Amino acid sequence: MTIKTPYVHRFMAMTVPCEVTLIASNAAQLALDIEANTRRLEEKFNFYSDTSMLTKLINQRSCKRVVIDAETRDILLKVREYSALTQGIFDITVGTVKALLQNGTSTREQVYQAAAPYMGLAVWDIEDNTLVVNYPITRLDLGGVIKEVAVDQALAIAEQTSRGVLVNFGGDIRASGCKVDGSDFVVGVVNPHEQTQALFALPLCNQALTTSAHYARRQQFSDEESSHILASQDTHKQVISVTVVADSALQAGIMSTALTINPRLVVPEEIGFALVDAQLNVHQNTDFLL
Structure with missing residues (x-):
């Protein structure tokens, strides 16, 4: 046709x-x-939704190791690969900054000083079907x-x-x-x-x-x-x-x-x-x- x-x-x-x-x-x-x-995808990975998979399973995790589905694993592996090519400049743990900003009283310097130890490629990894996040304060934001x-x-x-x-x-x-x-x-x-x-x-x-x-x-x-x-x-x-x-x-x-x-x-x-x-x-x- x-x-x-x-x-x-x-x-x-x-x-x-x-x-x-x-x-x-x-x-x-x-x-x-x-x-x-x-x-x-919007519903599943919404950083600002209390009911999204990202919030409930990952950002409200009760321990450092979280079993994730194949789609989430594949996305995070690609994100990690490309983030490494930017020398870590692109960083999905910027969600940590956004979480700290919710109190609305912090300066830029204060927020980044508080968040910096818990951000970057060194604080998270993927092992098989498991996401490993080293610190409870770290939040992942896939909005980017x-x-x-x-x-x-x-x-x-x-x-x-x-x-x-x-x-x-x-x-x-x-x-x-x-x-x-x-x-x-x-x-x-x-x-x-x-x-x-x-x-x-x-x-x-x-x-x-x-x-x-x-x-x-x-x-x-x-x-x-x-x-x-x-x-x-x-x-x-x-x-x-x-x-x-x-x-x-x-x-x-x-x-x-x-x-x-x-x-x-x-x-x-x-x-x-x-x-x-x-x-x-x-x-x-x-x-x-x-």
Whole structure:
């Protein structure tokens, strides 16, 4: 059957608008399957929900060893692998900082001094099907990765029966195949100063793209406001937006977040990135911009 127009499905999940573009004969059902799976992941890994698996099983654990399901184990193993490539800059134990912030009276310095001994790759590990967390105070927050996992899983659901797929969950994007006319999908990246406009665009061919930006949301400490991308020092004055192209949305998302914290981080050579500074200068490691 010849498909003349793509099927587009939109919904809200994980606090962002989600859009799936499908070129497939069974596109409507695929779209519903993707939405259902995205909501399942949101419910399972919600740091702020008292009933999520992440909260009840992991962050409210009664001992240092927790048996986890295969999906959670596989996600955490990938997160650990990619976090190590960032030299630990990307850190899911930032949930420890968020937990301490709930009292609302701590300065940035106080929060990080209290949390630092209980954060980082050294305080948690995976042994077979068991998560090991060394300290009771440590909290894991997968908010920085689960949207990207949802993008990757959405593409896996769709690509087996689709000629072309474009998944866009709040700017976390993955493409497979091509558009109806056979050309690549082209993605625009937001201008941080004029967010209704694109600063640049690039084609995606069986690739993922994520953008991490300091301007998007804010985090309040008792003494100051900072980027929602939490780090012991606020770095938003150096680089305000980072776009990364990689093989998976999970890898791209971890790398783009880490680069907003340390723009000088050395990343694997197969990963493309573009850093945008406050003057809207674009610094890139490859000629992938249109």
